Amino acid sequence: MKYIEPVKSVVLFLLVMLSVVLTFLIWTYTPDYKYIEKTTGEEILIKPQKDMEDIIRPYKAIFRSDEEFTGTVSNAAMKDMMKTFKGWNILDLVPVNNNLSPNYVNQIISADNRMTIFFTGEIPFSAFNTIFQFTDKELPETTFNRMIIDWSNYNSKDLMLYYISSNNQSLFRSHVSVPNVNQFIKEVIEPAKKYEAFKEVEREGQTSLYVASNKMESVKFTYYIEEITPELFKNVLFPEPNIVQRNVESASSEKYTDGMSLMTLDTNLKSLNYVYPAAESSIRIEPSKLLKDSFEFINEHGGFTADFRYASTSINKNQMDYQLYLQGLPVYSNHVITRMTTIWGDSRIFHYKRPYFSLDMDIEAEKEIKELPSGTEIAERLKNANNIALSDIEELVLGYYLTQNQELNIFTFEPCWFVIRNGTWIKLTPEVLGGVKNGLE
Incomplete structure (x- = not known):
């Protein structure tokens, strides 16, 4: 019995020391973490991505020389012109008139030694940043749909550019420093002498129309088409494609939803209609940002599946439209959809409507x-x-x-x-x- 108390003391001491050691080990323990590589979702590209200048392209150019008009709607000619403009230095950009009259516009276009390039939609100046080199760091938040180049003084290597907005009735002007003005004359102005004769159709109190004077030949085409699987768009548009439910509503209608957004297919019109209601917004977005956001959204998933070109803007709706072209000519139909539409919402896409076919051969x-x-x-x-x-x-x-x-x-x-x-x-x-x-x- 006399040893019980000493034994208890020893055991208690050992337990206390064990507790101290274990506490120390817990405090100082460093686990051997293994490095976990960051994984990203696989990028989905439906078709190859494009550059902004592929989407913003004129549909017509007319030339005034020796009091006569010539012109072209050739796709190859438009491409060559845009390539020639690349790298031009825009030395200044100044407003000239914000209340243009139709007669004044007609006079500007009809002056000798001038060419006019026609765009379908109103284009923000910032969209030409990849083509022109603007000396002004901050470009005006305005648009134009006709660009006039005056080459009267090309011997002094000085060109004058005019930018007309039909919507805003505004006129801007800039001087241009051309790296090789002789190349511009050779590749743009000289070929224009062989283009089709064009005529100005005058209209009282209206801007003139400019049309070909002679009968025209064009080719009727027949194409096999390739349907783009809706699953690709489902994987692009929905953040968690695995939870998306597909419902076949009828022989011509299918719906995909994740509870937050809805994608509807019309198999007759070959159209896809995506809506994310939570993003709806009435806040107006400036044209330059609207075009940039819309273009990047479509281009990120390779959504320009054919020759789609910027066609129009509805600023009040934050809407951008892109029209299908073939051989440089716009395509329209009652039978299938030939236009892509985006409506931008609160920091993301709100509405996206488009065809889900591409031309095979x-x-x-x-x-x-x-x-x-x-x-x-x-x-x-x-x-x-x-x-x-x-x-x-x-x-x-x-x-x-x-x-x-x-x-x-x-x-x-x-x-x-x-x-x-x-x-x-x-x-x-x-x-x-x-x-x-x-x-x-």
């Missing part, structure tokens, strides 16, 4: 050369048309009307004349010119 045996009336002849017939007044239209253009054969999965592109009126494209058929109404978006 043209059927060589189906090509057919079509002869079309001259632009001047169409303008004359419009003067006598019952449904369309020449004074009401914004532009007269050559384009393609698209029809489809669903059974063979082929598209036919028929060349024809269109007018633009209030943002709506109207196919000019004999019935339209003769008084029967027939319009299309």
Whole structure:
């Protein structure tokens, strides 16, 4: 019994020391962490990405020399012009007039030794940053849809540029330092002498129209099409594709949703319609940022699946539209969708509508050369048309009307004349010119 107390003391001492040692080990313990590499989601590209200058391209150029007009809508010519402009130094950019009259615009364009480049939509100056070198660090938050180049003083290596906005009725001007002005004359001005003769169609109190004077030949194309699997768009547009539910509503309608956003397919129109309601916003976005955000959103997933070009902006809706082109001509249809639309919301996309097909290859045996009336002849017939007044239209253009054969999965592109009126494209058929109404978006 006399040893019990000493034994208890020893055991208690050992327990206390063990507790101290264990506490020390816990405090000083450093786990052997293994390095975990950061993983990122696999990038999805539906088609190759493009540059801004691929999307912003003119549809027509006219040249005034020796009091005569020539012009072209050639896709190759437009590409070459834009390449020639690349690297030009814009020495200044100053406002000249913010209340342009139609007659003043006509006078500027009709002056000798000037070329005018026509764009479908109003373009922010910042969109030309990849083409021109602006000396001004802060560009004005305004737009233009016609660019006029005056080469009267090219011997002094001095060109003058004018920028006209039809929407804002504004005019800007800048001096240009061209690295090689002789190259500009050789590659842009000299070839213009061999272009088609164009005529100014004057309209009282309106800006003039500029159309080809001679009959035109264009090619009718037939293409096999490739449907882009909706799963690709599902993986791009939804943050967690694995939880997305697919519902077949009917033979021509499918819906995909994750509870927050909705993607709808119309298999007849070959269209995809995506909406994220939580992003809806009424805050107006400046044109330069709107174009940048819209372009980057589509380009990040390779969404420019064909020759889509910037077509128009609706600032009040934060909306940007891109039109399908073929061989440099716009494509319109009642049967399939040929335009991409984005509506920007609160820091992200709110609404995205687009076709989900791409052109595979043209059927060589189906090509057919079509002869079309001259632009001047169409303008004359419009003067006598019952449904369309020449004074009401914004532009007269050559384009393609698209029809489809669903059974063979082929598209036919028929060349024809269109007018633009209030943002709506109207196919000019004999019935339209003769008084029967027939319009299309």
